[in-house]
Amino acid sequence: MDRNGTQHSPGTTVLVVDDVAASRYAMGAVLSRAGHRVVPVASGGEALVELDVRLRDGTLPDVALVDVGLPDMSGFELCRRVRARPPMAALPVVHFSAAATAPGDRCRGLDAGGDAYLTVPAEPQEIQAVVRAAVRGARRSTGAETAVHRLTLLSEAIVTVQTARCPRELAAAAADGAARLTASPAVVFVMARTASYRGTARCAPRPEDSGAHQAAARLVTRLAEDRTGVTSTVVPAPLWPAGMFRPGVEEDARLTVATAQDGRTAVCLATPVRRAANTDPAADGLLARLAQACALAAEPLLLYRVERHVALTLQRSFLPQPHKLPHLPGVDIVVRYVPASRQTEIGGDFYAALRTGEGVLIAVGDVVGHSLDAATVMVEIRHALRAYCVTESDPVVLAEQLDRMLQQYHPDITATVCLALVDPGSGRVRIANAGHIPPLILREGGGAEYVDACGPLLGLGLERPAPTERRLDPTDRLLMVTDGLIETRGTPLETSMEQLRTAAADAPAGLDTLCDVLLGCFGRDREDDIAMLALRLAPV
Incomplete structure (x- = not known):
């Protein structure tokens, strides 16, 4: 002046x-x-x-x-x-x-x-x-x-973060957004009480260093303890693991930490500190907004992971494992259960194999919906079926009883199920289908056909048709699956069912081999749970 x-x-x-x-x-x-x-x-x-x-x-x-x-x-x-x-x-x-x-x-x-x-x-x-x-x-x-350019980058990063399907995807999206905002390498940690997830962007490739990851995660955890909102601090190079941004380089790190409202979820955006002459307060403010948006998006994702773990535990604890199936005279049975991929919700698929006064009752079903509630109702249906078949064997009567149970206790929920009563001595099979994929019978020599059995879903209170009857030869196999094995968005279910029929007809003999081949053909990265049950008459 x-x-x-x-x-x-x-x-x-x-x-x-x-x-x-x-x-x-x-x-x-x-x-x-x-x-x-x-x-x-x-x-x-x-x-x-x-x-x-x-x-x-x-x-x-x-x-x-x-x-x-x-x-x-x-x-x-x-x-x-x-x-x-x-x-x-x-x-x-x-x-x-x-x-x-x-x-x-x-x-x-x-x-x-x-x-x-x-x-x-x-x-x-x-x-x-x-x-x-x-x-x-x-x-x-x-x-x-x-x-304007930076606000555009921030909004794009927040949109990408909010569409992440899991904490790992969120961390990667946040790291990319932070790197674009600061034009520098970035490392992001998403912290929960039981796990931590890391994402990187613009960092030179290097072997995974679990020790450096754990050291940085411990430091972030200490910074986030008993804090709410967003805080920013500079960690000098001696306290920050070397090579986090560039291999072999010690750098000061600016940590922007945001804690979710529950106090159990924290997100940390870490970027290298620039020279004092090039500090950019505006960029720091945008990083704080990005960190806050990440914390808000991470909270429900982590909560969902907990719910999904509970649902999976519930399903696995109540579905009998293959090596724990009860011995059922006159039949050989193989089952498979595959949960959906990690990015999708848990479903209500189930199977059952029970002894009754008139033979062996087998069932495969699916509670409509994807949530912990669906898994809980699945457990109730299995228990109800076990109780009903103590005094009743007719699959149509059992389907009617399950239908009334859902209307009474879960009026807003529907389910599909296919019930088959097998007489091991004669090979006679009586089938009641409630909105489910019908059973597939595989004949010796490669033939395969769906049983013409249909009926309304459980929970609607509609009248049910008489059971469909078939007879199994000793060399036949009976296959029942849930739609999670074959259902694909954009493809008619009839087309997928025909693809399943063709693949099953070409599968080698044996129940285990049949299930493994079909899972290999159709069961990768599915969006829904898969339940399978294969049966044949046991040799006398």
Whole structure:
């Protein structure tokens, strides 16, 4: 600031383009005394070369003072060429001329993209004021564009985080967003009481270092203890594991930690600390917003993982394991249960194999819905079926009893089930189907056909048709599955059922082999649980 109270911009670099050496010197002297760095050139061509060199070096000037009457091109043409190059387009240009200036000349300068027009000779204070105004306007414009760009990056990152299907995906999305906001490597930790997940972006590839991961995770956990909201702190290199951002490099780390409302979920965005001259408070504020959004998105994801674990435990504890199936005289039975992939919700698929007074009752079913409630109702249906078949063997009667049970205790829930009563002595099979995929009978020699058995879902209270009867030969196999094995979005169920029939017909003999082959063909990365039961008459 000078004695008149005028604010200067020390360190500003000014490109002066003038073919008259004396004029370049005079303009440069005025600007130098005001604290500016001056880069003098004598023509438009020299100016473009100088700008290209400085663009590569990252040292573009802050403003250009351009004489209108240059020998190789007019100052207006030079301005147009500068504006046509995107990396230089934001450079403020001030035209000047010592010749008589008409209003049309000023208009031509502005139309060419100039920011101001000076008539020289001019008072030093006027020259300095015009330069300051041009630089100030350019910085405001650049700052606004930068802010808009960063807010766009932030919104894109938050949208990606909110669509993550698991904590690991969330950590990776957050790391990518943080790296784009800061133009630097980033490491993200999603912390829960029982597990931690890490995501990285722009970090050089290196072998997984579990020791460094655990050390960083412990540090983040300590920082998040008994805190709420968002906090930011700088961890010096001796306390931050070396190589987290770049292999073999010790760096200070800025940790932005956000804790969810439950106090049990924390998200930490870690980025290397830049030199003090390049610190960016605006970027730090955006990182805080991203961390807060990540914590809010992580809370339900982690809660869901807990619920899914409970549901899986419930299903596995109540579904008899293959090696614990009860011995059922006269039949061989093989079962399979495969939960859906980790990114999807738990379902209510089940199977059962029970001894009754008239033979062996087998069942495969699915409670409609995907939640802990569906798994709970599945358990109730299995228990009810076990209780009902103590005194009743007819599959249609059993389906009616299950239907009434759902209407009484779970009126908003429906389920599908296929029940088959097998008489091992005669091979007679009576089938009642409640909205489920019908059983598939595989004959010796490769034939396979679905049993024509259908009926309404459980829970609707609708009348049920009489049972469908078939007879099994000793070499036949009976297969029952849930739709999770074959159902695919965009593909009609009838098409998938035909693909299953063809694959089953071509499968080698044996129950275990049949189930393994079908799981290999259809059971990878499914969006729903899979239950399978295969039966054949045991050799006498």
